[in-house]
Amino acid sequence: MPFARREDVRLYWKLDGAADLPVLVLLNSIGTDMASWEACIPHLLPAFRLLRIDTRGHGASDAPTGDYSLAMLADDVVAVMDAAEVRTAAVAGVSLGGMIAMELALAHPTRVTALALVCTSATMDPDVWRDRIALVRLQGTAAIADVVMGRFLSPRFVATHGGMAESIRQGLIGMVDAGYAGCGAAIRDMALVDRLPAIAVPTLIVAGDRDTSTPFAGHGDHIAAAITGARVMHLDSAHLAPIEAPAALAASLRNILAPADTRFAADTLFEAGLLNRRRVLGDPWVDASLAKRTAFTADFQAMITRIAWHEIWGRPGLDDRSRRFIVLAITVALGRWEEFALHVRTGLMRDGFTRDELKEVLMQSAIYAGVPAANTAFAKASRIIADLDSANDEG
Numbered sequence: 001m002p003f004a005r006r007e008d009v010r011l012y013w014k015l016d017g018a019a020d021l022p023v024l025v026l027l028n029s030i031g032t033d034m035a036s037w038e039a040c041i042p043h044l045l046p047a048f049r050l051l052r053i054d055t056r057g058h059g060a061s062d063a064p065t066g067d068y069s070l071a072m073l074a075d076d077v078v079a080v081m082d083a084a085e086v087r088t089a090a091v092a093g094v095s096l097g098g099m100i101a102m103e104l105a106l107a108h109p110t111r112v113t114a115l116a117l118v119c120t121s122a123t124m125d126p127d128v129w130r131d132r133i134a135l136v137r138l139q140g141t142a143a144i145a146d147v148v149m150g151r152f153l154s155p156r157f158v159a160t161h162g163g164m165a166e167s168i169r170q171g172l173i174g175m176v177d178a179g180y181a182g183c184g185a186a187i188r189d190m191a192l193v194d195r196l197p198a199i200a201v202p203t204l205i206v207a208g209d210r211d212t213s214t215p216f217a218g219h220g221d222h223i224a225a226a227i228t229g230a231r232v233m234h235l236d237s238a239h240l241a242p243i244e245a246p247a248a249l250a251a252s253l254r255n256i257l258a259p260a261d262t263r264f265a266a267d268t269l270f271e272a273g274l275l276n277r278r279r280v281l282g283d284p285w286v287d288a289s290l291a292k293r294t295a296f297t298a299d300f301q302a303m304i305t306r307i308a309w310h311e312i313w314g315r316p317g318l319d320d321r322s323r324r325f326i327v328l329a330i331t332v333a334l335g336r337w338e339e340f341a342l343h344v345r346t347g348l349m350r351d352g353f354t355r356d357e358l359k360e361v362l363m364q365s366a367i368y369a370g371v372p373a374a375n376t377a378f379a380k381a382s383r384i385i386a387d388l389d390s391a392n393d394e395g
Contacts, residue, residue: 003060004083006076012060013080016041017049022113023089024048024253025077027097029119029240030183031141031148031172033059036094037242043250047268051089053080055096057179065178067185070103070192077104078111092116092253094242095214096183102192102223105199115199116253118206119239121219122192122226129188136181142173151213154238164243196226203230206252208237208244209319234316236279251275270302273310280313280320281346324352328361332377333369340377345384355385 003010014034024044026037034052044050054061056068056076077100081089090113093101098120105112135143149158149169158165172180205224207216214220216234224230233252237244251272278286293301313323324347331340347353353361358381366374 002083004076004080006079009056009062009064009076011056011062011076011080012054013084014052015049015084015086016052017045019049021047021049023051023086025051025053025081025086025089025091025101027053027077027091027093027100028055028058029095029097030055030058030187031152031175031180032094032168032240033171033175035059035171036168036240039246040242040250040253043247044253047254048090051081051084051086053077055100055183057182058175061179063176063179063182066182067189068182070099070186070190071107073100073183073186074103074107078108081111087111088113090114090116092118093120094118095120095239096187099187099190099192102196102199103190105201106192106195109200112201114201115203116206117203117220117223118249119208119211119214119220119237119241120223121214122190122196122223123219124187124190124214126188129184133181133184133188136177136184140173140177141175141180145169145173148172151211152238152240153244154210156210157238157244168240168243193222193226196223197228199227203227204252204255205230205232206241206249207232207234207316208239208241209234210236210238210244211241213239232316233314234319236320248275248279269306269310272314273305273308276313277305277309280309280324280350280352281342282350285342285346321353325357325361328358329365329369332362332365332373335373335376337376337380341380341384344381345388348385348388 002013002015004013005011026034028034028036033054037052041050053076056073057063077091081087088111091101091104093099093116095118098117099122101115101117102122105115132144149165149172152168153165205220207220209216216232220232224232235241235245235248235252241249254268255272274286290301313320324343327343328340328347331337331343344358348355348358362374362377362381365377
């Protein structure tokens with residue numbers, strides 16, 4: 001097992017991937033370890049050599065008693081990079097990991113080529129963290145498990161991934177209390193927000209739209225405003241985006257570093273768009289559509305995946321639900337019934353909107369696009385609803 005040592009503290013790390021690829025350092029949130037990135041790894045290895053680190057106090061790394069600081073944790077990362085013979089790297093961190101990444105870019109700017117700040121913040125309420133640290137030191141992490149798990153993952157994800165959620169909970173309860181409290185002190189005492197304008201590397205801010213711990217409003221937006229040229233990506237996830245939305249997160253991270261050539265860039269954009277397309281329309285429809293590609297249509301399919309599904313559906317300004325409504329209204333107005341039927345069916349099947357919301361969109365369309373168009377839309381939507389009901393009854 002590879003360990004780096006800094007001031008008698010052992011820091012556990014893993015290095016995976018081809019030696020000729022740029023290095024991406026992955027940092028965990030408080031209360032988890034490097035395993036929280038596991039689902040992202042297959043999506044990242046084609047583009048990066050991955051250096052994963054168990055933050056001091058977490059996983060297999062040592063957990064000394066006392067308060068830690070972001071400066072201390074950033075120096076730990078440098079020690080691991082030195083041990084792994086990594087001179088420079090892009091750095092992606094979730095929550096506490098993102099805070100460490102920002103401190104690293106400020107304190108050691110020559111070691112960082114790019115940042116991905118995932119569901120994180122540059123300023124948190126110190127009183128909340130002071131109380132949490134005191135509780136953990138008195139009663140252990142089990143005392144905060146319910147609160148933390150309620151913020152880590154969305155109820156929707158927990159309902160369908162109960163085993164994974166329980167594993168994360170047990171990992172939190174089983175960690176060394178001193179490690180959680182020490183890192184909590186680093187969050188409590190961080191002084192980042194006023195220093196952020198000094199960060200000069202390409203920066204990606206990833207916000208989880210279901211994140212109640214560090215929502216974009218009040219957290220990510222402050223970072224975006226402070227770092228010149230920072231890009232923002234919104235994901236349909238709660239706080240632990242690498243667990244809840246690994247493929248979509250990995251696609252955004254693959255755009256941190258400039259691709260070596262335009263062919264690789266096109267491939268990266270296509271893969272990012274394909275993730276959005278699958279998220280909105282579902283795997284069966286996308287797989288069927290791709291299977292129908294011919295030499296005549298393949299370039300067109302690639303173009304709409306890169307442009308429509310990555311450049312437009314991947315923009316941060318609107319959520320998927322709003323974009324679905326826009327598509328429905330436009331396809332009704334233009335009479336694009338094949339596309340209308342596709343988005344009605346997939347929207348209803350994938351909980352993109354309710355039947356009542358669909359009805360309201362069509363009622364609104366009747367006023368602005370005309371009653372005959374809305375009449376056709378209601379008829380086609382009714383047939384789709386009947387088909388879905390029939391399929392449910394048979395199931």
